[in-house]
Amino acid sequence: MGELVELTPGEVAALEKLEERPRHVRRGAILQRENENGNELFIMRKGLMMSYVLLDDGSRQILRFHFAGDLLGLSGAIYHESPESLCALSDCVVCPFDRSLLSDLMAEHPRLASLILVYSQIERVALTDRLAALGRTSAKQRIAALLLELRNRIRATDKSVEKVFALGLTQEEIGDATGLTSVHVNRMLRQLEEERLIAREGGRVTLLDERALARAANYVNRYQALDLGWLPGPS
Numbered sequence: 001m002g003e004l005v006e007l008t009p010g011e012v013a014a015l016e017k018l019e020e021r022p023r024h025v026r027r028g029a030i031l032q033r034e035n036e037n038g039n040e041l042f043i044m045r046k047g048l049m050m051s052y053v054l055l056d057d058g059s060r061q062i063l064r065f066h067f068a069g070d071l072l073g074l075s076g077a078i079y080h081e082s083p084e085s086l087c088a089l090s091d092c093v094v095c096p097f098d099r100s101l102l103s104d105l106m107a108e109h110p111r112l113a114s115l116i117l118v119y120s121q122i123e124r125v126a127l128t129d130r131l132a133a134l135g136r137t138s139a140k141q142r143i144a145a146l147l148l149e150l151r152n153r154i155r156a157t158d159k160s161v162e163k164v165f166a167l168g169l170t171q172e173e174i175g176d177a178t179g180l181t182s183v184h185v186n187r188m189l190r191q192l193e194e195e196r197l198i199a200r201e202g203g204r205v206t207l208l209d210e211r212a213l214a215r216a217a218n219y220v221n222r223y224q225a226l227d228l229g230w231l232p233g234p235s
Contacts, residue, residue, distance in 0.1 A: 001115045003156065004226070008234045014109050019043055019095040031086040031094065032073055038082040040096045042072040047092025048168050051075075051084045052176065062177040064123065065089075065169075067153045074120065077102065090168060111232050118228065126222045134179045137218065142178040143188040144217035147198065147205060152221050163207045167200075 001007060001015070022045060025031055032038050034053060049066040063084060066072055076082035077099045106113035126149070133142050150169075155161040171182040171189075178185070192198045197213045199206040207213060 001112065001119075004115060004118070004228060005111070005231065011109055011112055011234065014105055014112065018097045018101060018105070019045065021097070022093050022095050025049075025088045025092040025094055027088050027090050027092075029088050031088060032076070032082050032084075034083065034085040035081045037080060038073060038076050039099055041074060041077060041099050041102060042086075042094040042096050044068050044070045044072060045093040045095055047094075048089040049086055049092060049094075050089055050173070050177075051086050053084050060176045061179075062173065063127065065150065065153065065177070068157050071116065071119065074116070089173065109235055111234055114231050118226070118231075122222050122226075129220065129222065130177075139178070139180055139184055139188050140191060141217050142180065143174065143185065144192060144197070144213050145219045146174060146178055147192075147207070148210075148214060148217060148219045148221070151205075151207065152223060156223060163210065164204055167203055167205050 001011075007015075025047070031042065031049065032040075044066055046068055049070075049072065050062050051064045051066065051072075052060050052062045054060055066086075072086055072094065073082070075084060106116075130142075130145070133145060137145075147167075150167070151161065151165045154165050169177075171185040174180070175182050175185045180188070189198075189200065192213075193200060197207075197209050197216065199208055213219075
């Protein structure tokens with residue numbers, strides 16, 4: 001949140017209160033399971049996670065990837081059962097807290113409540129973009145957009161990241177996020193390499209021509225060009 005506005009000491013202290021119980025989660029572990037009761041929310045401190053749902057045919061649709069600083073489980077806060085599963089894609093550190101603390105936070109710090117709304121809407125719009133892409137764009141465009149999204153999300157908390165970043169995903173996971181098979185994902189990654197838009201080596205991706213890649217993907221970075229003039233002042 002401090003990336004968007006300058007937080008007051010009281011707001012920082014309120015957020016730090018939510019991170020008092022760090023928990024280590026190993027790669028592949030399920031943090032929260034779909035259709036199970038979940039009274040906890042989580043703040044990601046380190047690592048990479050995904051939220052997903054299982055379809056009737058047993059296939060998996062990845063909805064979002066989660067990075068350090070993200071608030072996890074918010075979609076389940078309004079239901080008795082979680083609508084999605086949370087799984088660690090790397091060794092992670094999360095900070096669980098009871099959802100009743102979220103109510104306290106919103107009552108005491110209206111601006112933080114507004115920022116939670118802002119991030120929820122950013123996620124919703126980004127998910128809408130991907131939903132439109134699944135139905136209306138080519139496989140190449142979907143892969144290109146996902147690569148740009150991953151790099152931008154990593155860069156949000158690590159300003160040293162520029163054109164080179166660790167992918168951190170298998171081709172199966174990329175396929176589950178883009179509605180493609182692993183074979184098709186591999187083919188599209190090779191095509192992007194052949195067109196000199198990206199390079200791959202040792203699990204890392206280099207964006208060789210970011211502008212051309214963004215044009216090819218019709219990609220919009222939803223974490224930029226925000227209009228937050230309506231936010232309440234600090235309490």
